[in-house]
Amino acid sequence: MKSKALIIEGIGKSEIKEIQMPELKKNEILVKVRSCGVCTTDRRIFTGEIKVPTPMIGGHEVAGEVVELNDKVKKVKKGDLVTLDTINRCGVCYYCIRGMDNLCINARKGRKIEDNFLIAGGFSEYIVVKEKQVFKLLNGTPLKVAALTEPLSCCLHSVKKADLQFGDSILIIGGGTMGILHAFLAKMRGVKAIISDPENHRREFIEKMGFKAIKPEEIESVVPEINEGHGFDAVFITAPVINVVGKTIEYVRKVGTIVLYTSMHPTGDLDIDCNSIHYSEVKITGTEGRTAEDFREATNLISSFHRDLECLVTKTVSLEELDDELGLTPTGNEQRTVVLF
Ligand SMILES: [Zn+2]
Ligand SMILES: [Zn+2]
Known part of the structure; x- marks a missing residue:
């Protein structure tokens, strides 16, 4: 399957290209991305303030719909709306074992689609994740607001400190x-x-x-x-x-x-x-990122209180408009921008 994605090729340089999505492995799920928040980190990568290898696909505040899954997957079914914890925690390193999986030493090891590095790859029509990375949305949570789950989970980790x-x-x-x-x-x-x-x-x-x-x-x-x-x-x-x-x-x-x-x-x-x-x-x-448990808690909070947080999404853009958006810094009344697919 092909997926349109915004690929950052260098400082201030991006292009929408089609990428070939990989075959699903055991416990993997293909999610149709429906919303992805634009984080300050994405903007800093685009402007070169944060250095990462390129070409790359950003976008880590992702919500979407399960469209295909390996039959070993039990946690969700086709058509479920989910948020994605895009950190790929290994579950076996020193920090994972000790319950500090936000600091997993293997989580950021270069995942790629074709030649493109993924950090985490939400600026794409489709994304492949593992079963442990999907969290089901409840209570009719709008997908636009569901993109706030990831930032909320990081703030949750911070407040617990x-x-x-x-x-x-x-x-x-x-x-x-x-x-x-x-x-x-x-x-x-x-x-x-x-x-x-x-x-x-x-x-x-x-x-x-x-x-x-x-x-x-x-x-x-x-x-x-x-x-x-x-x-x-x-x-x-x-x-x-x-x-x-x-x-x-x-x-x-x-x-x-x-x-x-x-x-x-x-x-x-x-x-x-x-x-x-x-x-x-x-x-x-x-405070660094969030644990899987923080993410689970944030998904529940978003499902219950999405009406209180809806006003934080002050702008929505299409994938085609994302290039222009990445060069901006939200000020004044502007809060989160979310890419809708
Ligand atoms: Zn972020
Ligand atoms: Zn680990």
Whole structure:
């Protein structure tokens, strides 16, 4: 079977081509892609900020319909609507065995279709995945919103990094889609979230969703109101602004957590006073991707709360329009762009 796919051939260079889909092996499923979110990572690959081998096919926020499956597959049937956990976890490495399969050392080993590297290959009419990578959508979840399952699962992994309790307060730096998904998950846990973002339109959008939004320069005046002045229980950094990381130590209470959600491009050193960590027992941690369990939880959440998240998909494009889209950076009222097939 042939599939039309957007192939990135170099920095800022892409073309739609037909690729030959491979025969299904045992436990494999052919999914007709119906929606695929455009992640910042995809944009950074296109602009060369993130270096990957080319030619390649991006797109890892995928939802679609099961169209063909090997008869050994039991989890889904033809016609089922699914979201895809596109990480191909090996299940046997040190990290997989220890329940940290988001860090699987074999997951990113060069999978290819013809000459094209797959990261993960959702910008294509069809995609082949293993049975363990499909999760069935329930409750009439629109496919457009289902593309948010992957980003939601990564935010879920991030929120779990802080030991949050009912009634806690968190600060989220960055009012993009990831920041808002963090706030949504916090709310689910009975945690109050404040999002800081320098853009007026972003803050208005966030307030409309029912979350508190402030300007970055207002953070310091808010801290005295949080936890009797001790500071936030956790701070999540979802915008790539490296110079704010050191400063967040002053916003978090003792034994609180600072989570570096976003990667930095280019990366750099942190300017942090060692003793400010020593005396306060503050924890600074990264968060990478999601585990299979995070993905399962995110699929259930999307199935139950897709109406709350629908407004985050602010633009839809066709595969033909994706080339132009990849060169843009969403600002203001723009949140997630989803490619619809
Ligand atoms: Zn992503
Ligand atoms: Zn592994």
